[in-house]
Amino acid sequence: MGKHAGPSRPRQKDTEGVIRARPLPVKSTVRLRRPMEARHWHKPAFSAAVAIAVPDLALLALDRMDLVLYTSAGAMCALYGHNKPYAARARTVAWVILSMIASLAVGLVSSAFVGNTLLLVLIASALAAVHKMMCDATRIGPPGNLIITFISASAFFVPQQPGLIPFHLLLAVVGGAVAWLVCMAPWLVRPEGPQRIATARALEAAAGLLRAAPDAAGPRHATAAAVNAAWQTLFLVPARSAAKYNARARLERLLIHAESALAEPAAGARSADAARFDAWAQDLRRGRPLPEVALDAGQTAELAGIAADQAAMAGRGQEAMARTGAGTDFGSGSGSGTDFGSGQDGGAADLRRPSPDHLRHLRGFRPVLEQLRPGSPLLPVGVRVMIGCTLAGWASMAIGSEHPYWAVVTAASVFQANTTLSWQRALQRALGNLLGLLLFTALLPVIHTGHLAMVLLILLFQVGAEAWIPRNYWLGSVCVTPMALLLTSFGNAMPAGVLVRDRWVDTVVGAVIGLICCVLVTNRRATDRIEAAVARVVAAREAAVAVLDADLPDDHEAVYETAYEAGWARDRLAAALVELREAVEVASGEWWQRALPAERVALTERDGHRTLARLVRRLTAPTLAA
Template sequence: MRARPPRALPVRSTVRLRRPVDIWHKPALSAVVALAIPDLTLLALGRLDLILYTSAGAMCALYAHGLPYAARARTLPWVVLGMVASLAVALTAASLTTSTALLVVLASLVAAVHKMVCDATRIGPPGNLILTFIAASAFFVPQRPGQVPLHVALALGTGAIAWLVCMAPALVRPQGPERIAAARALEAAAGLLRSAPETGGAEPAGTAQARHATAAAVNAAWHAVFLVPVRAPGRAAARARLERLLVRAESALGDRDPVGAQPTGRAAEADRLSGWARELRGGRPLPEVPLSPAQAEELAGITAETTAAARTTAAGARGTVTKSHAPDDDGSGPLVLRHPAPGLPRGLRAVAARLAPGSPLLPIGARVAAGCVLAGWASMAIGVGHPYWAVVTAASIYQANTTLSWQRALQRTLGNLLGLLLFTALLPLIHTGHLAMIALALAFQLGAEAWITRNYWLGSVCVTPVALLLTGFGGHLPARTLVTDRWIDTVVGAAVGLACCVLVTNRRAADRIDIALERLAAAEAAAHRRLAAREPAGRDDTPEAGWTRDRLAGCLIELREAVDVAAGEWWQRPLPQERIALAEQQGHRVLAVLVRRLSTPVAAA
């Protein structure tokens, strides 16, 4: 089949500003505090040459802010260990060889690993960028073998500080992350209700997009809520109220009348959902949410689902759960469900499954490795003294497809240029002393997190001075040399990286759509069987019904993500647009039926 020709690359939308993410201040303030503690300590000790190593651990404070605190406490140590391991590899290599060409290759391979692992774990922002920036820089820091243990220990210690800083808000708002997730779901559901017609007829063009956004937000919110432990009675009561809110939000996916009382009450229901979202964000007591009989039945089914999941998970810990416990599992791979069925891979096994041979992440890793190596070598050939900047630039532009990578390359180049101009303008202040440098670095870090959610190029305006300041703490290169090298490396890294992105095509992007369509068809068939099998009395199939619904929602989200990735990839075979549209329409209809008809087991009725 003939491949699709390249699409026109967007420019205007690439630099357009968006609304900032609602919780941008949380990682921003956490990073500033986690960086300020070791920075000021090193200033007092007169050892600012160690700031790169302490920054490695402190920068981990940027991660996992979307997770409830119990899950965050488990996730952040893995981020810190990944950062420390990468730093150890880089420093060890730097202490054993002085070959710049070899160090570029090693830094590029580490960057590829960062990209694939971060995508496989779905760790979220800032993804692989911070890990690659620190590790690539460390590859080119002069090092002796005897210094490596101390420097790694400094990173591990500041990583512990970052963990404490990220966990500290739990003392004030212990339910903050799950409340934010629920508020996002309520807001998305309100948007869906406002976009859909009051009565029958064709849906407006934006409704399908709003439906997908609502399904994703509700799915993410359920996943966050199910990560909250309920050992204490107070926590159980709070989680139960959040579940009632999510049931009300989820009803927007399935009910023409979400309230069950007024035939034209969609606008009023949207206003109620928005009001509850504001209460959640404002920290006010969780509202008492009335449910219709069908919604109350669904909540009872969810309670049975979570109870069964906890029971079978505990049994699995004793070695009694097998693959057969996963209802309707076709063995085609793990899905990210809001509450995974027993027997599906979890943790490290799930990450390994996403990186198995045939994974769509492998071509992305090959792109990163090839692009970073060639960018670093090109920088060396030009005579730039900091080839790791070219490596980091190339690694940073690789996104899910060619179109997104082009956008990131343009954003990175524009942001770095403006950041270099800003750094140059502030040189008189920077030269006043180390305290001014630390203050500026912290201010730029805050600004980077505030602006990067509006657009990557705007955040890069602040990221560039931070990188230059970190370099200034460890060396004494003239400012003109730093600025010139940074600009050359940015252009080289972006150009070479983008060229490799175009040449190393991801032919598996379209194949992923076929797999997603097959999974969706299987999930729909399982849903139809579940709906048809609800009549026999005494059969407690509520947990399986819940997992069937979750699997169908996950398949719809997975299909939309696969289509978005393949649509921006070059030299792909034509996408089956009609088949995709029909599959999504049918899938959403079946999901709506499941949402409406999911109820308690017949025996308990």
């Protein structure tokens, strides 16, 4: 049974007509945790701090701290892209910066030409809904839509002169350029850092699986997801030179070994393999030289099949096959022939390539647009954000708050993938903001000493927020709240009592109204997503079984093709299983919807993982090269 599949209830059938209500958790909402990702909090934290410090100190020297909002719009983009290889990070951060500037432009133009505050709230809420859906569709990762929504919503309510809009946007471009340079700077020191960390996470997950009970579903799901994410990372790494080729090839060999944990190895080898995986992960994280790792004959044949296929596609089939097979001894199983390409002639053809399903999700606008098509489960989320933010902003105005965009941002932050997560985020936001307001009040004597103290506090809070958010969102909000108040204070000085009052009122209004919208606008399509994910797993499993049931070939050329097909079948099945687990986790958090097909999901996952294990064993079997 899957980890979310509880015991069967009497008389509860796996049908669409059954409705069930899910209780909302409280204790787990405020409990601190120790996530694996917390060890890398310093990367986005100090990147953003440096990116903010450079323009802020320049503005401080020029005595123009009223322009902090515009430079911060670009500088805050330094929080994004830290889990991607540097080539992909360069593109990702650039797109985030462009999106931030475009959103800022909408806010500034609306502020300059729209005089109706009700309409400003409506436009800001619509933009927040776009941010939420686009960030979910692109899976941009933390901090998601929150930063872009906060900056752009603030711009809607800052007095603006039309003639100054180009200058203010130019400041945002400058801040974005600084953020881009800061994000790319570590490439000079550790150009392989992101892919090393992704591979290390996969090895650590595989070690955890080997130490767990053989039938444990949780570690198996975690390992499949970590391995899949690591492959996605490596697929983004170019290999245009000999050095880059060799570095990526060594990481691929380590990742192939991590993937072998899914094949349910013999009990006697589990402990030794787990210790070896942990040692490799430590080497990767500490920047030590990549270990030389041998591959089994089946793994070698898979890479050879990729080389042959890529060469044939380029019209160089026979020549490349001769070159590939010249130094390869499949029968030995020692991995001595794994160095297929020197990389001197651009030949990284024998590196593992993404399957068509992987490739479809890696690049281009089409995958994003497909997730926003009519009937998409993201559309109810966008409706929630639009309605909730609008009502929260209007309610804040009705109460008399001078910062209705805080209610808009709070409501936008509340909306998560399902009702349960939204409930947790609402409680966390309220608790964190209350404590943050108390901290801001306690620091007022320091804040009143001048702008330099305010800038230093902003940098300190930025680092603290990134350090504490992985432990729990409410803990990070303790730092985010005073930082937001300080950013607001530069351009529009107001009494501290008014700021604290408005912030607390807007937080409560945004959280309550946002949560009410989450409860009323349930995502009934979440269960439909499970049905579609189950169908994809079944189709991928059937294709994999067809590959497994095929007779093993006798000649080496056919071995390449067989291994290549098995590799693609494995990729497709692993990705489908990860997607199914994500769909179940999202749907299981909706408080009111059709009953989840728990038994069918559990059986599908069980059969899928068993078939995946057979595929991995096939690709690591010495007999494949017989």
